[in-house]
């Protein structure tokens with residue numbers, strides 16, 4: 244079982260590269276299930292129902308989010324009727340939407356996805372360590388394959404979550420910083436881990452925002468209205484291979500593909516039929 248997880252899709256450049264990359268990766272990398280973080284899909288700020296539907300149409304099976312989930316107000320109506328779009332599970336009770344998905348891959352195998360948000364340099368929420376452990380406990384009665392998107396700023400908090408869930412989750416992937424880390428590994432009890440998957444968006448930017456505007460804010464300290472950068476997108480993602488019976492990860496591969504890399508992949512002839 245192979246799962247593709249795509250880092251924060253940012254604006255049109257991110258959506259465009261995701262649209263071209265996903266079908267090619269599903270085909271050439273034998274992917275059974277696709278998860279993407281979509282919190283910045285709508286011009287960098289939040290996501291709408293229309294944009295979510297479009298991204299699901301590219302072949303994404305479940306979308307996670309984070310602190311930007313509420314940026315577009317129309318998502319409040321969409322979230323409760325779309326179980327494939329998650330918001331962090333550790334928001335207070337009664338908040339629209341849900342933070343856990345339980346479903347099946349295209350080959351019919353059960354899979355669970357949990358989305359949580361960290362608390363260091365982030366708005367205060369319920370304890371993600373306790374909430375995620377509880378969610379995983381409930382999921383494990385139904386599936387051994389469980390992927391966690393831990394949307395957090397601090398590398399220490401993300402590593403702590405990785406070790407906390409080692410042997411209980413198939414994979415713990417960090418999102419939110421938009422900068423991919425190179426520390427992918429499989430922890431001793433079989434959980435695949437990467438501190439931050441990175442951003443799928445305009446990489447000639449400062450975490451997605453035009454460099455002029457974001458840089459000016461650092462130079463003069465004055466507030467400025469952020470503009471999403473344009474230009475070619477880059478795909479940041481990770482692929483985990485897992486053992487269906489145990490739920491343990493057996494391989495982890497980090498992807499950092501330029502727009503040209505994606506075009507080359509998409510133009511490759513289809514391989515022989517999958518086993």
Ligand SMILES: [Fe+2]
Nearest residue numbers: 251282283419
């Ligand atoms: Fe983000």
Ligand SMILES: [Fe+2]
Nearest residue numbers: 309310311419
């Ligand atoms: Fe975020």
